[in-house]
Amino acid sequence: MPIDATLPYDDSNIFARILRGELPCRKVFEDEFALAFHDINPQAPVHVLVIPKGRYVSWADFTATASDAEIAGFVRAIGTVAADLGLVAPGYRLLANVGQHGHQEVPHLHVHLFGGRQFGAMLPR
Ligand code: 5GP
Numbered sequence: 001m002p003i004d005a006t007l008p009y010d011d012s013n014i015f016a017r018i019l020r021g022e023l024p025c026r027k028v029f030e031d032e033f034a035l036a037f038h039d040i041n042p043q044a045p046v047h048v049l050v051i052p053k054g055r056y057v058s059w060a061d062f063t064a065t066a067s068d069a070e071i072a073g074f075v076r077a078i079g080t081v082a083a084d085l086g087l088v089a090p091g092y093r094l095l096a097n098v099g100q101h102g103h104q105e106v107p108h109l110h111v112h113l114f115g116g117r118q119f120g121a122m123l124p125r
Pocket of ligand 1: 014039
Protein backbone atom coordinates (compact mmCIF):
# COMPACT_ATOMS: atom_id res chain seq x y z
CA MET A 1 0.00 0.00 0.00
CA PRO A 2 1.40 3.41 -0.87
CA ILE A 3 1.95 5.74 2.05
CA ASP A 4 0.72 9.25 2.77
CA ALA A 5 3.93 11.27 2.46
CA THR A 6 2.47 14.13 4.51
CA LEU A 7 2.30 12.06 7.71
CA PRO A 8 4.92 12.57 10.46
CA TYR A 9 8.02 10.38 10.45
CA ASP A 10 7.45 6.89 11.86
CA ASP A 11 10.53 5.59 13.71
CA SER A 12 9.33 1.99 13.33
CA ASN A 13 9.62 1.98 9.51
CA ILE A 14 11.82 -0.70 8.00
CA PHE A 15 14.58 1.63 6.82
CA ALA A 16 14.77 3.31 10.23
CA ARG A 17 15.30 -0.16 11.67
CA ILE A 18 18.03 -0.88 9.10
CA LEU A 19 19.70 2.45 9.99
CA ARG A 20 19.65 1.52 13.68
CA GLY A 21 21.19 -1.87 12.89
CA GLU A 22 18.10 -3.74 14.11
CA LEU A 23 17.62 -5.37 10.69
CA PRO A 24 20.34 -6.53 8.29
CA CYS A 25 21.04 -5.14 4.85
CA ARG A 26 23.55 -5.80 2.07
CA LYS A 27 25.45 -2.55 2.49
CA VAL A 28 27.08 -0.88 -0.52
CA PHE A 29 28.11 2.47 0.96
CA GLU A 30 27.85 4.50 4.15
CA ASP A 31 29.00 7.93 5.26
CA GLU A 32 27.68 10.53 7.72
CA PHE A 33 24.81 11.52 5.42
CA ALA A 34 23.69 8.35 3.64
CA LEU A 35 23.43 4.59 3.63
CA ALA A 36 23.16 2.54 0.42
CA PHE A 37 22.15 -1.11 0.28
CA HIS A 38 20.78 -3.65 -2.20
CA ASP A 39 17.01 -3.78 -2.61
CA ILE A 40 15.56 -6.99 -1.17
CA ASN A 41 13.45 -7.48 -4.31
CA PRO A 42 15.66 -6.26 -7.18
CA GLN A 43 13.97 -4.98 -10.34
CA ALA A 44 17.23 -4.80 -12.34
CA PRO A 45 20.69 -6.44 -12.36
CA VAL A 46 21.75 -3.58 -10.06
CA HIS A 47 19.06 -2.21 -7.75
CA VAL A 48 20.40 -0.22 -4.83
CA LEU A 49 18.51 2.01 -2.41
CA VAL A 50 20.21 5.16 -1.15
CA ILE A 51 18.70 6.68 1.99
CA PRO A 52 19.58 9.74 4.05
CA LYS A 53 20.59 9.20 7.68
CA GLY A 54 18.09 11.80 8.86
CA ARG A 55 14.41 11.27 9.68
CA TYR A 56 12.72 12.26 6.41
CA VAL A 57 9.54 10.63 5.11
CA SER A 58 9.99 11.60 1.49
CA TRP A 59 11.61 13.84 -1.09
CA ALA A 60 8.98 16.42 -0.11
CA ASP A 61 9.99 17.00 3.50
CA PHE A 62 13.69 16.34 2.79
CA THR A 63 13.90 19.13 0.24
CA ALA A 64 11.76 21.42 2.42
CA THR A 65 13.46 20.89 5.78
CA ALA A 66 16.86 19.18 5.50
CA SER A 67 19.98 21.30 5.90
CA ASP A 68 22.06 22.28 2.90
CA ALA A 69 24.79 19.94 4.19
CA GLU A 70 22.37 17.00 4.42
CA ILE A 71 21.03 17.64 0.92
CA ALA A 72 24.48 18.04 -0.58
CA GLY A 73 25.79 15.00 1.29
CA PHE A 74 22.88 12.82 0.20
CA VAL A 75 23.02 13.86 -3.45
CA ARG A 76 26.81 13.39 -3.54
CA ALA A 77 26.42 9.95 -1.96
CA ILE A 78 24.09 8.86 -4.76
CA GLY A 79 26.67 9.95 -7.34
CA THR A 80 29.46 8.22 -5.44
CA VAL A 81 27.53 4.95 -5.22
CA ALA A 82 26.77 4.99 -8.95
CA ALA A 83 30.43 5.66 -9.74
CA ASP A 84 31.66 3.00 -7.29
CA LEU A 85 29.36 0.45 -8.94
CA GLY A 86 30.83 1.26 -12.36
CA LEU A 87 27.56 2.61 -13.69
CA VAL A 88 28.63 5.98 -15.06
CA ALA A 89 29.85 4.80 -18.46
CA PRO A 90 26.99 2.40 -19.23
CA GLY A 91 24.46 4.70 -17.57
CA TYR A 92 21.83 4.20 -14.92
CA ARG A 93 18.44 5.38 -13.72
CA LEU A 94 17.44 7.14 -10.50
CA LEU A 95 13.89 7.04 -9.14
CA ALA A 96 12.27 8.48 -6.04
CA ASN A 97 8.65 7.53 -5.42
CA VAL A 98 6.68 10.06 -3.39
CA GLY A 99 3.38 9.37 -1.66
CA GLN A 100 0.24 7.87 -3.10
CA HIS A 101 0.59 8.69 -6.80
CA GLY A 102 4.29 7.90 -6.71
CA HIS A 103 3.47 4.54 -5.07
CA GLN A 104 5.94 5.05 -2.23
CA GLU A 105 5.74 2.08 0.15
CA VAL A 106 8.43 2.74 2.76
CA PRO A 107 8.02 6.04 4.68
CA HIS A 108 11.73 6.94 4.81
CA LEU A 109 13.13 8.80 1.79
CA HIS A 110 14.93 6.49 -0.59
CA VAL A 111 16.30 6.90 -4.09
CA HIS A 112 16.32 3.78 -6.24
CA LEU A 113 19.48 3.35 -8.30
CA PHE A 114 18.97 0.96 -11.22
CA GLY A 115 21.69 -0.28 -13.54
CA GLY A 116 23.04 -3.16 -15.55
CA ARG A 117 20.66 -3.11 -18.49
CA GLN A 118 18.94 -0.82 -20.99
CA PHE A 119 15.80 0.63 -19.41
CA GLY A 120 14.18 2.09 -22.48
CA ALA A 121 11.39 4.64 -22.24
CA MET A 122 10.97 6.45 -18.94
CA LEU A 123 7.41 5.51 -18.00
CA PRO A 124 4.82 3.02 -19.24
CA ARG A 125 2.25 4.79 -21.39
P1 5GP B 1 9.09 2.27 -2.74
O1 5GP B 1 7.94 1.59 -3.41
O2 5GP B 1 8.75 2.73 -1.36
O3 5GP B 1 9.72 3.33 -3.59
O4 5GP B 1 10.23 1.17 -2.63
C1 5GP B 1 10.48 0.43 -1.49
C2 5GP B 1 11.56 -0.58 -1.83
O5 5GP B 1 12.07 -1.10 -0.62
C3 5GP B 1 11.07 -1.75 -2.67
O6 5GP B 1 11.82 -1.82 -3.87
C4 5GP B 1 11.30 -2.97 -1.76
O7 5GP B 1 11.71 -4.11 -2.46
C5 5GP B 1 12.37 -2.46 -0.81
N1 5GP B 1 12.36 -3.08 0.50
C6 5GP B 1 11.28 -3.24 1.31
N2 5GP B 1 11.65 -3.83 2.47
C7 5GP B 1 12.98 -4.01 2.40
C8 5GP B 1 13.93 -4.56 3.31
O8 5GP B 1 13.62 -5.01 4.41
N3 5GP B 1 15.23 -4.59 2.89
C9 5GP B 1 15.61 -4.10 1.67
N4 5GP B 1 16.90 -4.18 1.36
N5 5GP B 1 14.73 -3.57 0.79
C10 5GP B 1 13.44 -3.52 1.15
